[in-house]
Amino acid sequence: MATTPDAPAPVPTDASTPAAAAFRVEHDLLGDRDVPADAYYGVHTLRAVENFPITGTPISAYPELVTALACVKQAAALANRDLGLLEPHKADAIVAACEEIRAGKLHDAFVVDVIQGGAGTSTNMNANEVVANRALELLGHARGDYGRLHPLEDVNAGQSTNDVYPTAVKIALDFTAQRLLDAMEVLRAAFAAKAEEFADVLKMGRTQLQDAVPMTLGQEFATYAVMLEEDRKRLAEACALIREINLGGTAIGTGLNAHPEYAALASRHLRALTGLPLTTADDLVEATQDAGAFVQLSGVLKRIAVKLSKTCNDLRLLSCGPRAGFGEINLPPVQAGSSIMPGKVNPVVPEVVNQIAFEVIGNDMAVTMAAEAGQLQLNAFEPLIAHSLLKSLTHLRAGCLTLAERCVTGITANRDHLAHLVAHSIGLVTALNPHIGYEQATAVAQDALGSGRSVQELVLERGLLTEARLREILHPDNIARPHAR
Template identity: 55%
Template sequence: MRVERDQLGVVEIADDLAYGAQTARAVLNFPISRSRLKDEPEFVRALAMVKQAAARANLELGVLAPEKAQVITAITDQIIAGQHHDHFVVDLIQGGAGTSSNMNANEVIANLGLRAMGHGFGEYRYLHPNDDVNHSQSTNDVYPTAIRLALLHRARALTTALEVLALAFRNKATEFAGITKVGRTQLQDAVPMSLGTEFAAFAATLADSVRQITAASEGLRVINLGGTAIGDGILAPEGYRARAIAALSEISGFDLTGADDLFAAGYDQGALVQFSAALKSAALRMSKIASDLRLLSSGPRAGLGEIILPPVQAGSSIMPGKVNPVIPEMVNQVAYAVVGNDVTVTMAAEAGELQLNAMEPVMLCRLLESLSLMENAANTFRTRCVDGIVADADRCRALFEGSLALATRLSLDLGYDRTSALVYRAKREGIGLVPALVTEPDLPGDLVANLTGTVQRKSA
């Protein structure tokens, strides 16, 4: 064990742990969730990127010794590459507006840097977590900047998963293009359509969700780095902000810009609210599609049964042969979780007081969870369900021929009132609209052929 001291007293830390006193206290104070910083590698990398950008700016301005800047850069490069993450042990949910996370990064970088310089952990007179690693910074600009970087990285993975899922639906749309079926509104027979058209609409909805998430991500590129504690840039030298943001853009690969008003950016989390809303919208759309697939595959004998979902597991411990739509059901539940996370983000954003929002940790936690759930759900939805969907063309045809879905098209020839009378007669007699139409007097002989032929051509 080694002994470290902070303003609250003495803390004992195991010799092989690279964090320091503030991190150790945070571990004791916040045993809250099952998620720690090391469980979110993109956020750990984001913190390291911010620290490296700050070191570069401080070196250029002559406020950080070259040896210290060099070792900070070397250690953060290693963290960005995925090393040393086990030392990032603070719970994601924490009080202090992210100070524990920031200090976890500062202490780990300092101690690993000390070892690289030939010193022992805790010998901070040679490289200090606050005076050197955190130079020209505050938690209040480091932490929200790192949040945005992590979300930008994770958003890329989600949009890719949604794009591939949309492509899977487009492929099915092509495969099912020639299958005529009943289109339904309010769960009632409406007008003819093709199964391919239905699946193409699913693809279009997902593609629009990608556009919405991408647009919302643009707001995350605006950061408050350089504002330090409340937006006035206290303790940051002149020229630091521009240099740090330029360095961070280069390191992260994102084109980042500074907020117009750093005081507002210190407490306003509107960009996170908009991003969360885009995730919620995409999750709800995936859920709607999943619910439609459950309906279309229902039965298989006593429901719609127009499509067959791949059987991925047995559906009952008591009903032999039963297979449930478990993958779409999973997608539904992910959507419910994302909606709940959006509520948390919304309320936490409202909780900003005066010059700071102290609730950013729970916003980060819930947004990262939503991104992870949605990415995993989209990939599983595609590979375990959509790719294996089979159309039951005979069932689609039988339901279509026995339905009243041609009524809307027929009203162009016979008018609304006469067509309505035909529909009611077909319902009373339990027959389809075409059989009812055939027995009607005074109708053009080619009306039925033209009517069904038009539908088939449009469906194709």
């Protein structure tokens, strides 16, 4: 998470400069602008903040993205130093500034909106300026003294937004996805623990909301654990795809203005800094315009959301009541459910996870349209792709942890009620069919339906099975699993 930066080093002043000037003057192609003297960002960032007051969410809302940008800038500085293209003292200052950002400092200086025109140019400029101004301080110079160390000439050397931004986004997505994978494991383990706890609880399974055949409540909960594990594997596969980067391709993938050895060196340094097995794409022109890996990741997140929402639907249905519904399980009460109905408790945790799922599904459509809208050698809409995917990953993680900690771990089974439902369900005759024959089973079912009596009672009354044999057949270990007749 972003933290408040340490107090910067004192800025040297001379007799002609006020000790606490309110602004400094910076220049770009549009002219001069006053930038707050104490700002780590510069004129390019200032214009971007003015141009894109869209969401009110700065890029610092995603700490992993800021950290990833610092990793890219640090790797670039190291590569340029190795190639003799960046003076060692400048490279060292840039590296030190990036290290501070990676440690959580200066994040509040990353102020541009997450949604922006320009394919991420404003984000890259913001990073260049923050790194440059902090590096200047570390060298003992004033912020904005770009004649000594420049945001574009030095920090952005050998780079373009078009290789920096997608590379940083992919790293940020990978970092964030690992946190989601961990959260999914917490939820999977919670369901698995409940599956073990409920292994001996017999209940009726349902298809199309009608009584089907008996199963155990443990089997029902084990299903949710298995689904989560399957989706964890799919997410891990998607992460492998986003580890292919285009750093070194510069503007369109041809590598213009980059040293021939820069891409390999920068990638090597970036692997060391991130701990990720990043690879440089074989064709950087293709990699610069292709958003396929983002689409793939988004599709997996939609899959996770859909299945997680279905699970929450089940939890709400199984717990509905408590008297006039299924009432098979109890969700832990976490807050009052009504301002008018005393004692009412609602399934608020599954409900919030449902809403996260709906959001993720919508985000997937946004990613789809943004990826499709790319033209020729660049996709200009990667800021929306990044925002959508980072939101989905972050919210899914929070949803998994909330569901595990505030719902699943506290679920209890209404064992007596479940046993009563099994005893009085017509679906029970399906389990008895191999033992008493289809015709007898049909007759018992019709009688039970008409009289309201239990299937077990009628089977015993008709002498179709002994009590001991019936108890054996209906034991959870037998009725809910394949077995020989």
